[in-house]
Amino acid sequence: MRLSRYFLPVLRDVPKEAEIVSHRLMLRAGMIRQQASGLYSWLPLGYKVLMKVQKIIEEEQNRSGAIELLMPTIQSADLWRESGRYEAYGKEMLRIEDRHEREFLYGPTNEEMVTDIFRAYVKSYKDLPLNLYHIQWKFRDEVRPRFGTMRSREFLMKDAYSFDITKDDAVRAYHRMFVAYLRTYARMGLTAIPMQADTGPIGGDLSHEFIILADTGESAVFCHRDLIEKPIPPKDTDFRGDLSPIVDDWTSLYAATEEMVDKAAYESAVPEDKRVSARGIEVGHIFYFGTKYSAPMKATVTGPDGKDSPVHMGSYGVGLTRVVPAIIEASHDENGIIWPVSVAPFEAVLINLKAGDADTDAACEKVYAELQAAGIDVLYDDRDQPAGSKFATADLVGIPYQIILGPRGLKSGEVEIKHRKSGERETLPLSGGVDRLRSLVEPQRMDDI
RNA sequence: CGGAGUAUAGCGCAGCCUGGUAGCGCACCUGCUUCGGGAGCAGGGGGUCGAGUGUUCGAAUCACUCUACUCCGACCA
Numbered sequence: 173m174r175l176s177r178y179f180l181p182v183l184r185d186v187p188k189e190a191e192i193v194s195h196r197l198m199l200r201a202g203m204i205r206q207q208a209s210g211l212y213s214w215l216p217l218g219y220k221v222l223m224k225v226q227k228i229i230e231e232e233q234n235r236s237g238a239i240e241l242l243m244p245t246i247q248s249a250d251l252w253r254e255s256g257r258y259e260a261y262g263k264e265m266l267r268i269e270d271r272h273e274r275e276f277l278y279g280p281t282n283e284e285m286v287t288d289i290f291r292a293y294v295k296s297y298k299d300l301p302l303n304l305y306h307i308q309w310k311f312r313d314e315v316r317p318r319f320g321t322m323r324s325r326e327f328l329m330k331d332a333y334s335f336d337i338t339k340d341d342a343v344r345a346y347h348r349m350f351v352a353y354l355r356t357y358a359r360m361g362l363t364a365i366p367m368q369a370d371t372g373p374i375g376g377d378l379s380h381e382f383i384i385l386a387d388t389g390e391s392a393v394f395c396h397r398d399l400i401e402k403p404i405p406p407k408d409t410d411f412r413g414d415l416s417p418i419v420d421d422w423t424s425l426y427a428a429t430e431e432m433v434d435k436a437a438y439e440s441a442v443p444e445d446k447r448v449s450a451r452g453i454e455v456g457h458i459f460y461f462g463t464k465y466s467a468p469m470k471a472t473v474t475g476p477d478g479k480d481s482p483v484h485m486g487s488y489g490v491g492l493t494r495v496v497p498a499i500i501e502a503s504h505d506e507n508g509i510i511w512p513v514s515v516a517p518f519e520a521v522l523i524n525l526k527a528g529d530a531d532t533d534a535a536c537e538k539v540y541a542e543l544q545a546a547g548i549d550v551l552y553d554d555r556d557q558p559a560g561s562k563f564a565t566a567d568l569v570g571i572p573y574q575i576i577l578g579p580r581g582l583k584s585g586e587v588e589i590k591h592r593k594s595g596e597r598e599t600l601p602l603s604g605g606v607d608r609l610r611s612l613v614e615p616q617r618m619d620d621i
Numbered sequence: 622c623g624g625a626g627u628a629u630a631g632c633g634c635a636g637c638c639u640g641g642u643a644g645c646g647c648a649c650c651u652g653c654u655u656c657g658g659g660a661g662c663a664g665g666g667g668g669u670c671g672a673g674u675g676u677u678c679g680a681a682u683c684a685c686u687c688u689a690c691u692c693c694g695a696c697c698a
Binding site for chain 2: 181183184185186187188189191206208209264280281310312314315316318323327329331381454455456489490491493494525526527529556557559563564567568576578581
């Protein structure tokens with residue numbers, strides 16, 4: 173993509189409404205535009221990141237055996253009356269009427285709807301297990317939206333719903349999501365730690381929040397240091413097998429948010445030199461809730477014994493529009509965003525230091541074509557701008573590698589590669605730049621881990 | 622929903638106290654010069670001063686009402 177032909181409205185000044193760093197940087201990097209409180213347009217650069225996040229989620233959900241579908245944003249009030257949540261949900265739910273004065277709502281979540289789909293078609297235990305997921309916009313009329321897309325009213329969420337004949341089977345479904353989530357966040361360059369979450373009125377221990385550590389996190393968290401460096405299950409993990417050893421391994425180390433922490437238990441479970449007390453951002457939540465919806469909504473299946481029983485369900489959410497700012501919170505510096513390669517809007521930016529100079533233009537065009545041919549997602553800054561401005565833009569929008577070409581280097585047949593994260597610069601022969609970049613980028617795509 | 626603020630050009634702000642018909646920086650447009658860390662010079666365009674009502678000869682400025690947005694708290698993917 174040529175920057176001169178792209179739509180990248182970067183801001184030099186910091187819009188005053190933005191308080192936290194990710195919100196500021198998303199506005200400044202031209203990723204989002206606020207349209208009303210808690211409602212955002214995703215501009216091209218932001219949308220590209222959002223779609224990269226989406227692709228990783230889809231790949232890992234699919235790998236775990238979940239099946240993607242798409243349900244509407246608008247739902248019938250009647251469906252929600254069946255579960256009792258139409259009355260229970262409160263003002264957070266946006267209620268709307270159509271022209272026939274029928275009652276609808278903009279879905280804040282989809283348990284009722286997916287249960288309706290399930291009960292219409294699935295009647296036998298032989299069709300289980302089943303996990304259906306979709307990635308769709310939700311709306312929750314938050315009293316106080318804030319922090320940009322971290323806490324918006326309209327948000328894009330992946331929500332998966334598992335259906336099983338018994339609780340034991342449901343636990344296995346839960347484990348599959350647990351492992352899929354570990355892999356999903358790791359592929360996005362995040363260290364996400366599963367922490368035991370409040371299960372509310374249902375009880376039990378089958379609920380985990382996935383928390384990433386960031387100084388600006390919204391809640392205090394306490395965990396064992398070894399969780400931070402713990403290697404994730406590999407891509408050839410057998411999701412049809414028993415995943416409980418993996419889950420047990422992860423959950424055997426103490427980790428809890430401030431709502432759930434038991435200080436005494438924490439201190440007795442974790443040696444002093446292994447204690448991590450930090451701040452965290454919740455980027456996912458998995459939950460087993462049994463027959464909470466299937467019983468009232470009569471989503472039953474016939475078991476091997478010929479008897480009907482309500483299915484055991486769980487739901488598993490990832491807020492995509494929250495993950496994006498969460499990545500920024502975890503990875504930025506004073507100059508801007510530092511994208512992990514796997515979610516970066518572009519993998520590299522080619523900086524032409526003297527656009528308009530015939531030799532420099534020609535050399536850049538050649539490198540640009542080679543980068544594209546090498547399969548690198550590259551942004552070519554071909555604008556007639558001072559060098560400093562181009563560096564500042566490249567740093568701000570956080571592209572992992574800058575490949576820098578100007579008359580000076582050209583004269584000596586050299587090109588420079590700057591690593592956004594470390595600030596390290598390497599100078600190498602012009603002919604070797606593309607191969608070098610490729611060797612840097614490809615392993616970090618993490619599409620094969 | 623309680624508390625506190627803000628609203629003047631795309632963004633950041635001054636002007637308001639003490640009323641006289643709107644200004645600065647960045648961005649934008651034109652030309653020339655520049656070109657390795659947000660360039661220089663010259664010229665130029667852009668604003669129903671959030672909305673309404675009132676006071677006044679005259680309102681961005683004073684008064685009242687409303688709206689939007691932000692921050693703190695309670696709530697939440």
